[in-house]
Amino acid sequence: MGKSIPFNGTALPPLPGRGGATLDRLASFRLTYVAIFGFILLYVFTVKAVEQALGTAFQARIAEAVRIDPATRDPVEQIHERVDGVVRNSFWTRVGGVRVLPIVVAADGMTPLYLGGRPIPAPIDSDALDASARLLPTSAEVVVSIPHNSLTANAILVVYAALLIQTLFLYERRRSRLEEARLADARAAREETAARAARIETELEALSRQVDDRVEAEVATEIESVRRERTRLQEELASLARREDALRAQSGRLQETIESERQTLEAMLDEALGDLARKDEELRGLADKLQRSTPGRSATTTPRARDVDLLGTRLRALYKNLEFDEHAIRGLIGLADEAMKLRAEESIKRLDVDVETAAVRRKVGGLPSHLTIFELGFGGKGRVYYTSGSQRRFRVLAIGAKNSQKTDLEYLSRLPRE
Numbered sequence: 001m002g003k004s005i006p007f008n009g010t011a012l013p014p015l016p017g018r019g020g021a022t023l024d025r026l027a028s029f030r031l032t033y034v035a036i037f038g039f040i041l042l043y044v045f046t047v048k049a050v051e052q053a054l055g056t057a058f059q060a061r062i063a064e065a066v067r068i069d070p071a072t073r074d075p076v077e078q079i080h081e082r083v084d085g086v087v088r089n090s091f092w093t094r095v096g097g098v099r100v101l102p103i104v105v106a107a108d109g110m111t112p113l114y115l116g117g118r119p120i121p122a123p124i125d126s127d128a129l130d131a132s133a134r135l136l137p138t139s140a141e142v143v144v145s146i147p148h149n150s151l152t153a154n155a156i157l158v159v160y161a162a163l164l165i166q167t168l169f170l171y172e173r174r175r176s177r178l179e180e181a182r183l184a185d186a187r188a189a190r191e192e193t194a195a196r197a198a199r200i201e202t203e204l205e206a207l208s209r210q211v212d213d214r215v216e217a218e219v220a221t222e223i224e225s226v227r228r229e230r231t232r233l234q235e236e237l238a239s240l241a242r243r244e245d246a247l248r249a250q251s252g253r254l255q256e257t258i259e260s261e262r263q264t265l266e267a268m269l270d271e272a273l274g275d276l277a278r279k280d281e282e283l284r285g286l287a288d289k290l291q292r293s294t295p296g297r298s299a300t301t302t303p304r305a306r307d308v309d310l311l312g313t314r315l316r317a318l319y320k321n322l323e324f325d326e327h328a329i330r331g332l333i334g335l336a337d338e339a340m341k342l343r344a345e346e347s348i349k350r351l352d353v354d355v356e357t358a359a360v361r362r363k364v365g366g367l368p369s370h371l372t373i374f375e376l377g378f379g380g381k382g383r384v385y386y387t388s389g390s391q392r393r394f395r396v397l398a399i400g401a402k403n404s405q406k407t408d409l410e411y412l413s414r415l416p417r418e
Helices: 018-065 075-088 128-135 151-293 305-318 326-333 338-353 402-413
Strands: 099-105 112-115 139-145 322-324 360-363 374-378 382-388 394-400
Touching: 018 075, 018 099, 018 139, 018 151, 075 099, 075 112, 305 322, 305 326, 322 326, 322 338, 326 338, 326 394, 326 402, 338 374, 338 382, 338 394, 382 402, 394 402
Parallel strands: 322 394
Antiparallel strands: 099 112, 099 139, 360 374, 374 382, 382 394
């Protein structure tokens, strides 16, 4: 059992609330962004509000200034003088940098009398009383704007900037105090954890010594048991190895015996096949002599079943793309001479290898409508009747000459519907 590593106080557990500190830090950034955005909005809307308030105040003062007595002197000069006094003597225009644009219009609503600090000459009229009656009462409109480089706008900006800085300062100081309190809690938790780890380490060392003693005794007993088991298994393995060697030697002798017997049987089989081939040759020679001795019966002689089976096996082995009916095999055996048989096999080979070069005469007529059969000529009078195969490309149905044509057509007409 491995020795335990004592805790020396250098590795500290993670501070509690790390996730909360990260969230607070993110929240502080967000609060800063929100405060700056709010500062900009407050500044803009405050400037707009001051503009509206000053516009209302100047509107009332200029409306009061255009109320004049036309009997004392020229009304236009009075309006110019009084409106200039209201605009130019105002604290907001002289010091605050506020722009005031008063517009005074005569009673007809079309004749301007005062426009943005520029006096407009009074209309020439021979009768002053008629002119005063036509010009009065006047109406006034005031447009107030606060430029962003003016003292008023800068004062608003400075006030809100001071509030922003003070707010951020107070928030950051509060957050720093919270961080210090969290750090103090983390230090206290770390010290408590270190003390607890020291106690646990002491207990673990004592328990480790006890377990080591107990485990050493148990391990020694177990090791002795494993050694005895290993010795027993080694003896069994040696016994199995000896038995395997004996079985291998016996198997080698059996294989030699089997090989010798197989060679003997193969020799006997070759000898028997040779005898069988010689006997088949003799039988075929006797059959040929019999056919030559009785030429009138050659067309009607029935082939033997063994000859049909042998020829069918050979044809199916040689021509992989063709199927052969038993009637076709019997017709091939029953051909008149060997030359016709060779020409028939030549046509069958063409049909198997390349049907395009085979001499297809025509489709066989006079058969039931469900049959589609073609005939392939050979040797002048020979016929090979075939159709599409079910498992291979073509199916050879019948092979014959002119003397067997009637029998072959009757056989073909009796074929069932596929």
